[in-house]
Amino acid sequence: MILEGNAKKFGDNISTDLIAPGRLFHLRNNLPELAKHVLEDAEPNFYEKIQKGDFIVAGRNFGLGSSREHAPAIIKIAGIGAILAQSVARIFFRNAINVGLPVFECDTTQIDAQDHLRVDVLKGTVENLSKGISLPFNPLPKIMVDILNDGGLVAHIQKHGGFKL
């Protein structure tokens, strides 16, 4: 799997309250509508600024906080191709993979806003084409690669009739 797009930069500790705020709780059954508000408390009108395939590039502990899977789900619906972060909170990590949103931990200090990136999922590298550098990312556990390749957890279970280790 090769992914290509431009970097949208965020800082450390981007919580699920910033991604999908509680004040919009009533939109949780309408994910396309909720997606229009994605990350707006961290960056106003963020949804309007997304080009399909853009990457969210963040600092430490991306997605901390609540278990709301609506957070990665609306990031994906909004057109983001993958998340690259210095580190990712545990529940968010699982949720992203389960909804089929690739997420990778790598040294994002070497990526600036709008840098053009190419991610080679199999090789485990992020190429920063704007800077001419290649950054390795931590490989995902095999079960997560399988779930991602199958298109999310529900598809994985349907395909194998249970978890495949």
Added chain:
Amino acid sequence: MPKTIAEKILSEKSGGEAKKGQIVICNVSWAIAQDGTGPLSIHRLREAGINKVFDPERVIFFIDHAAPSPKKELSNAHQQIRSFARETGAQVSDFNRGVCHQRMVEDFVNPGDLLIGADSHTCTSGALGAFSTGMGSTDVAIGMALGKVWLRVPSTIKIEVSGTFPPGVYAKDLILYIIGQLTADGATYKALEFCGPTISAMSMSDRFTLCNMSVEAGAKTGLIATDEITREYLVKQGRGDRFREIVADPDAEYEQVLSIKANELQPMVAFPHTVDNVRTVTQAAGTKIDQVFIGTCTNGRMQDLQIVAQILEGKQIAQGVRLIVTPASRAIYLEALRGGIIEKLINAGAAVTSPGCGPCVGIHQGVLGDGEACLSTQNRNFLGRMGNPEGFIYLSSPATAAYSALKGEIADPREILTKK
């Protein structure tokens, strides 16, 4: 192989030798979701054509976050939950019963259980010697359907606490201090095990507070070995026969050991907008507040309300401060009512709301105005958490919160709590 508590429970639930770092498939004892995450779990199950749950007794939906419902969309989400439960036999803890985590420890979880919940503070039940962890709607949906979950066995950070708390210092101050030390991602993918003489002497109520906030350091769960206090709690809740000894092996391997002396601690306050942004109450004193909120799965229990009533009794909260108190469950509400606590709180100027999450997550019942500051006993102070990204949330113990409500600004409860 000597094991930590996490490794012991996951070995038993996976039927093998679960060693840190391994990926295991485990049988779950309970799979739960709440009204913010449950509808998506149900949607995932319907998407997959699954219309039954692995064990209707062990699948529970909680209507607690938006209870009673403030909006038609949420009323409709509640309807979805109730109708799915009717179809599958799954349990519903309805809008009048209280916060999921409090209800789980009151009525369901036993030592040695494995609980997965579509709510990040599911780790609260770890205080009963159960492996309990928060996940998203899809993981929990699959757990509800198959009774199974995959987990990476976490390594464990041991937190050893000795000494007695000085007057005015509580379990909440201890966990805020710990999170300040570990930082908001210091325990990511790991388990916390709380132990030592201070923990052995601690009430279950305080142990729940510690485990509840483990996730605020990124941890997968917080765990406490079972003992006589656990047994007494289970007996009181009518589950004495379900007591089991769950303890770590003496030579189990820990990734890190943090030793803390309780007698050196002070009341702590977490400043906006991260939980690890902790300072002592002395550093926080004088910060003006518009609202005080006492409640939640962290500090909405009987023991918390008793401390608050003790501080507020016969006094009036400061002019211009709104005090909201939300008992964590119906059982707590009733007990507080019978004990005369609710009356004391109302007389002092509090608005007491029905049991549930209350204003904790910004849906209703106490949304902050622009520029307003709230001191809360909840577990999180993220930007926007209480419904307004222009608001400021500080976190403290119930004692600090109650005393600050009297003063109209963050204040040090030791000024009045010289004796315990």
